[in-house]
Amino acid sequence: MKTIETCISPDLLDLHELANKTVIVVDIFRASSTMVTALSNGVNVIVPVKDLDECKAYKKKGWLIAGERNGKQAEGFDLGNSPLAYLDRALAGQNVAMTTTNGTRAISLAREHAAEVLIGSFLNLQATVDYLQASTNDVLVLCAGWKGKFNLEDSLYAGALSWTLGWKHECDATLAMESIYEQVNGGLREYLQKASHAKRLQNHDLEKDIDFCLELNQYNSVVYLSEEGLKNKNNK
């Protein structure tokens, strides 16, 4: 019997055993949603990097660079952190280096010890579920959180994933978030309006991004961490 557990903050990851597990990193607003959208719209590879300076180095190699500060595209960058920039295959075939605050840290923590690292979002929930059902690995959802703290949208993704997988488990964090996902019953947007991060984004006029990040199953992609960076298993 395969199991699922949830780590609600990267700061708690050392309490969890990662060996032989598939770790799904999730940062719903907006890094992981943007990664899934980009790779579902033909972007070739995404390298998540720590800061703006590290990102800029990729520019010289002909890559697109994505980064933002205070809700706006950073100066000298090609893209901000909005998933909407990648729609309609606008950037198909490109390589992208992307800075994220909470997401990058979670990814680099996970890659050290896990058997496999995936990137999760509501946009490709069912595709990820199908992939996990077919795998023999146990699963750990790693919520990027907000500056080390619990956040509602990433944890709720863990509940959605577990609820959809339907596996038995004994992880209290997963149980709690499954309860909420069941209670929300499709009304993700309405529920997450109360979340602190959604409020921060609303202050930056980013409602369209929020709405998009909370749409279920728009893409049939499975996004994973390869030697070169993040890729879509469905891309050749």
Add this chain to the structure above:
Amino acid sequence: MKTIETCISPDLLDLHELANKTVIVVDIFRASSTMVTALSNGVNVIVPVKDLDECKAYKKKGWLIAGERNGKQAEGFDLGNSPLAYLDRALAGQNVAMTTTNGTRAISLAREHAAEVLIGSFLNLQATVDYLQASTNDVLVLCAGWKGKFNLEDSLYAGALSWTLGWKHECDATLAMESIYEQVNGGLREYLQKASHAKRLQNHDLEKDIDFCLELNQYNSVVYLSEEGLKNKNNK
């Protein structure tokens, strides 16, 4: 406007500002429930200590010592960790030294920086709420958790407390747990049967303890940390 926030693990406490706050330490199964029960039944003072050896030193001073290992009263100890031992003022007037695994650590972390430390349980929820309403301090609920991880019963107490206080706040962990408390709608016992810690206690035939720890508002006590140890504000 006063605020409430929840820290779901002692391992995340350094992300929170404690100055001028009332910190409520909660370890529902069973340390904080036992402390509230004891002090509501006339016990004079409880000193929470780290381990069995430190606890034994109090025996020489004529104190009762409480401790357990693997669900049973530790050898040479007067009491285990069951709240039921203190009912009907069986131990009124006594001083007690008590070992707890997760609870003691949370209490000593909180006492360093907080304005005030209280001990929370479902058994004295309303009394604690009334006290907090009358105070000018902001509130932080510190869940003792289970070996650093999120646990369902302590977090659910945070939801119950916040829901009963009715304060506005922007803490995602508190929001999540309020949702569950609302959904559970009085059926704490049924909901928490799924919790990992409740299952561990059931394996030790401690169902009566679980049932007792989940009863609401049995006592009108406010339990706080004084220079001498834990005391009940209503005791003279």
